[in-house]
């Protein structure tokens with residue numbers, strides 16, 4: 359097995375929390391090159407990885423012959439130029455979500471990745487929660503029956519603090535929609551299938567955050583119809599005061615079908631709630647041990663906080679797809695599909711009407 363050399367572009371929060379610990383668990387993987395626009399952030403990542411190739415210019419990093427794969431974890435507006443540069447240089451790319459600021463740009467990434475013949479992956483990290491994997495498996499084997507309703511609710515308390523680039527539309531594209539709801543849109547596609555049409559609203563209730571203008575949405579809701587006639591109701595908010603943040607706050611998905619109901623909550627990584635049609639109500643269903651880690655992952659699920667460590671399997675899946683020369687479990691096409699829904703949600707909110715989707 360030859361060593362894979364990785365470059366990271368963007369060494370801020372998510373790189374430190376997810377990407378570096380994930381890569382550290384992968385055999386025969388070296389983080390050799392780092393890029394960040396901020397010198398102190400770059401230095402911190404250098405100390406953590408021992409990487410020797412450092413730059414604040416992504417072109418210099420992603421075009422190097424000794425770099426095989428690139429992880430992009432910069433603010434959203436930079437994903438497309440960095441990814442295109444890496445793909446044109448023939449690198450495998452794992453890009454953070456949302457892939458782009460609009461669906462046309464996201465499609466350019468799929469085209470470039472396919473033309474380059476490389477592995478491509480969108481970082482829909484919550485696909486790696488053991489309970490989500492088990493739920494997906496149960497649905498695929500028919501336990502839900504015909505899907506009737508998909509419902510997701512993500513409620514966090516971010517108060518009115520400054521969110522940096524996340525509250526500037528030019529850099530983020532959208533607020534809660536791209537940041538948090540995009541993962542739940544991806545769940546909907548993964549569990550139910552493509553959407554046919556939607557109507558949505560977005561709201562900015564904090565136009566000023568800690569003295570700085572915020573032109574992104576704090577709240578979003580989508581009412582959707584899927585191509586298979588199932589319905590979807592998706593809501594996400596940064597302003598659910600008192601609910602705390604991250605995995606401590608509500609991240610709920612319920613799916614009702616002709617045979618059963620399943621309820622998934624990110625905070626309960628090793629169980630689902632499940633009820634059969636005509637049964638006594640919802641009961642706890644434990645996630646079997648074989649779903650606690652991604653197939654082949656060397657991660658010990660007993661080490662660390664399981665609500666954090668499942669995220670490390672994302673890097674393993676990317677590395678494994680590169681080695682096996684097979685498509686990643688979550689590709690750029692998944693990023694495009696949710697980007698189309700995000701664009702439609704913004705258009706619907708602006709025009710106050712239903713928007714048809716390609717349903718691809």
Ligand SMILES: NC(=O)c1ccc[n+]([C@@H]2O[C@H](COP(=O)([O-])OP(=O)(O)OC[C@H]3O[C@@H](n4cnc5c(N)ncnc54)[C@H](O)[C@@H]3O)[C@@H](O)[C@H]2O)c1
Pocket residue numbers: 367368369370371372373393394395396399414416431432433434436454455456481482483484522537
């Ligand atoms: N998959 C997930 O669960 C998840 C979670 C958090 C964040 N994200 C995504 O990850 C991305 C980064 O988020 P974050 O929270 O780490 O942000 P962050 O602000 O903590 O880090 C971003 C880093 O990118 C650097 N940067 C900015 N412009 C750059 C450029 N042109 N070239 C090189 N470096 C540049 C910044 O200096 C900063 O260090 C975003 O797209 C976000 O949506 C995904």
